Amino acid sequence: MDVLRPTLIRIGGRIYRKNLIQEQAYQHEEEEDFYAGPGDCADEPCDAFVVEETEKGFQCRVEVPSPLYKYIIGKKGETKKRLETETRTSISIPRPGVEGEIVITGQQRSGVISARTRIDVLLESFRKKQPFTHFLSFPLNQPVIQEKFLQFREEVLEKCSKDHGVSSSLFQNPAKLHLTLGTLVLLNEREIQKACDLLQRCKEDFVDQIAGGKPLTVEVAGVEYMNDDPAMTDVLYAKVHMKDGSDRLQVIADKLVERFVASGLMLKEWDRVKLHATVMNTVFRKDPSAEERNGTVTGKSSFKERESFNGRNILKLFENFYFGEVQLDAVRLSQRFSSDASGYYATSGQLTFS
DSSP states (O other), X not given: OOTTSOEEEEETTEEEEEOOOOOOEETTEEOOOOOOSSSOGGGSXXXXXXOEEETTEEXXXXXXXXXXXHHHHOGGGHHHHHHHHHHTEEEEOOOTTOOEEEEEEESSHHHHHHHXXXXXXXXXXXXXXXXXXXXXXXXXXXXHHHHHHHHHHHHHHHHHTTSTTOOGGGBOOGGGOEEEEEEEOOOSHHHHHHHHHHHHHHIIIIIHHHHTTSOEEEEEEEEEESSSOGGGBSEEEEEEEETTSOOHHHHHHHHHHHHHHHHTSSXXXXXXXXXXXXXXXXXXXXXXXXXXXXXXXXXXXXXXXXXOBOOHHHHHHSTTOEEEEEEEOEEXXXXXXXXXXXXXXXXXXEEEOO
C-alpha cells in the first residue's frame, strides 16, 4: 500500500485513513491495524457513539457479531493487547460464539474514544472480507417460468451440446430462478432483524406508492451474456422488463439498494441494479449451490478455475426465447445456501406489494 495515498474508509459519516502497521497470518487472513486520521482520533468529537462516565473513569459499549471477535482479539490476543496498551484502556470481549457487547473502559475519555474508533475501523475492514450471507431477491420460480426454463434447457442441450463447454451442469436450478438486487453480510439475528425492519420502512416510504399496492407484471424474455466475448461466456442470463413498459421495477430495485447502502447493511457496487435472471453459469460445474454477487460469482471456485463455454449459437438461436409472464408481489430477504419447502431459498423476511 502506498503510504502517501492510504486507503480511506467512511464510518458514521466520517472519513478515516487506514494505516497498515503490521501484517501477521491469522487463519489465512491478514491482521491489520488502523489509525484514524487526520490527526489523533482522541481529538474527534464522539457524537457517533456514547461514552459513559463511571466511578472509575469512562466506558463505551459496542455491539459486535460474534464471528468478528477474532479480528479484535488477533493472533494470540496480540491485536487486543496492542489496542489496550496504546489507548490505555481495557477491552472486554464475550466468549467465542456468545453474542453480546464489547465493553471498553479507561480512566481517560480520550483513550476510550480512541479505542472505540480504531475498533470501528478494524471491523469495517474485515466485515468487507466476509462472504455474503443473505441477498434481496425477486423469486422467478413460478410454475410457468420453471416449465419454460426446462424447455429452454432441453432445447439448448439438443441443439448446442457440441459447442465448447456446454453441458447440463451449467444450468440454474429451476426452483431457484430469481433476480438479485443486492447482497448482505448479516452475522447475527440482530442484524437480520435490522434488515427486515428496513424492508418494512421501505414499503411504507416508497414501495407502496410506486407499486400501487399491486403485484408488478413482468415478462422474462431473451438471453444475454455477462462478459465481452460470447465465445468465452461464463454467465448467460434471461432479460426482464415490465409488461407495461414502465421502469417501476428498476426504480424500486435502485431505491431499495440505495436505502440498504445508506444504512450500512449493503456495499455499493454499481450505480444501478442490473436486473437479470441467471440461467447458465460456469461456476455451477463444480458448485451447484453457488450464487452470484451482483454479476460477480462468489462461489467456491475461483475465476481461474472456471471453464467458459461458447455461447454464440445459444445467443443466436435463443436470442428472443420467451420464458413467460410473472407477477412479482414481494421482495425477499433470502438466505444463501438454503432451501425452503418449495425449493427456493429460505426467507428471513420480506416486503409485500399488496
